[in-house]
Amino acid sequence: MSAFGHGLVELSNDGVANKFRYRLLRPAAVEPGRAYPVILFLHGAGERGTENEKQLKYLPQWLAEPGMQEKYPCYLVAPQCRPDHLWVEVAWDDVASTPQSPEMTPDLAAAVAALDDVLATEAADPQRVYLTGLSMGGYGAWDLAARMPKRFAALLPICGGGDEATAARLASLPIWCFHGADDTIVPPRRSRSMIAAVKAAGGSPRYSELEGVGHDSWTPAYRDPAVLDWLFAQRKGMAP
Numbered sequence: 001m002s003a004f005g006h007g008l009v010e011l012s013n014d015g016v017a018n019k020f021r022y023r024l025l026r027p028a029a030v031e032p033g034r035a036y037p038v039i040l041f042l043h044g045a046g047e048r049g050t051e052n053e054k055q056l057k058y059l060p061q062w063l064a065e066p067g068m069q070e071k072y073p074c075y076l077v078a079p080q081c082r083p084d085h086l087w088v089e090v091a092w093d094d095v096a097s098t099p100q101s102p103e104m105t106p107d108l109a110a111a112v113a114a115l116d117d118v119l120a121t122e123a124a125d126p127q128r129v130y131l132t133g134l135s136m137g138g139y140g141a142w143d144l145a146a147r148m149p150k151r152f153a154a155l156l157p158i159c160g161g162g163d164e165a166t167a168a169r170l171a172s173l174p175i176w177c178f179h180g181a182d183d184t185i186v187p188p189r190r191s192r193s194m195i196a197a198v199k200a201a202g203g204s205p206r207y208s209e210l211e212g213v214g215h216d217s218w219t220p221a222y223r224d225p226a227v228l229d230w231l232f233a234q235r236k237g238m239a240p
Helices: 059-063 066-071 106-121 136-147 164-170 188-200 218-222 225-233
Strands: 004-013 016-025 036-042 075-079 124-134 154-158 176-180 206-210
Touching: 004 106, 016 059, 016 106, 036 059, 036 106, 036 136, 059 066, 059 075, 059 218, 075 106, 106 124, 106 136, 124 136, 124 225, 136 154, 136 164, 154 218, 154 225, 164 188, 176 188, 176 218, 176 225, 188 206, 206 218, 218 225
Parallel strands: 036 075, 036 124, 124 154, 154 176, 176 206
Antiparallel strands: 004 016, 016 075
């Protein structure tokens, strides 16, 4: 998609240098002296690859629409997870959670590096950095937010799950979580339990379980103007 630029980060893992490419949606017009919000988008399992294209499905392509660019001018960072790799080393169809690994996966670390690259080189607002992901990316979003809760102004995880033991780190972060009630790929219990844990830790997350919706809860979530209005209204330091 021509609206998206190309980026490259290089990370070493176990002494091996790996190159990770990402795509970047920029505001249609960058006004001098203005800083723009940034979304880090983590795609699902079906969009893994090395062609640096498939991860533009769903939210990236929707935010690239002219009307959406006018309403929500922003940077969107879309890294791509490699084939046979994961944002988080967990089985997403498990009902019970997996304890968070001490280290993030190389692909998730590359996503953070891509975000850092954009924050350092573009007219980005560090107070309005948003994290979202769907399915496998929903797991990645929960995991990354728990590792770096102060990096983000809001978390929008969709049909994923996380480690409830990390919930206290997320208590002060504005969260709106979505899951389809009829999801047979990722059990809705994974979102329910994370929301319950964040609430028990003193947080005030929002949770929308969509009746009659299966795994694709991201389309009704991302296509709802109220959801994007909420996301872009968040700024670091605001109450959840």
